[in-house]
Amino acid sequence: MWSKTKTGGKAGFDKVYTWVDKLGAPVNRLSNKVGSEAFWPTTLDVESDKAARILKSFCSECAPKRSCDRC
Helix, strand or coil: CHHHHHHHHHHHHHHHHHHHHCCHHHHHHHHHHCCCCCCCCCCHHHHHHHHHHHHHHHHHHHHHHCCCCCC
């Protein structure tokens, strides 16, 4: 019973993932239109740029407002 479930479950998961993965680009376009970062994971260089923008926003928001040792 377990071996049938294990192989059938993987095939079902792969089929659903292939279908859901096609939604990535439209979801990212929609999130960009509303001014948000991309939701669905993309290539490593795009994800790295996104992470850099997020980290920079934390640093640039803190530095001008406060002049303390923590920021």
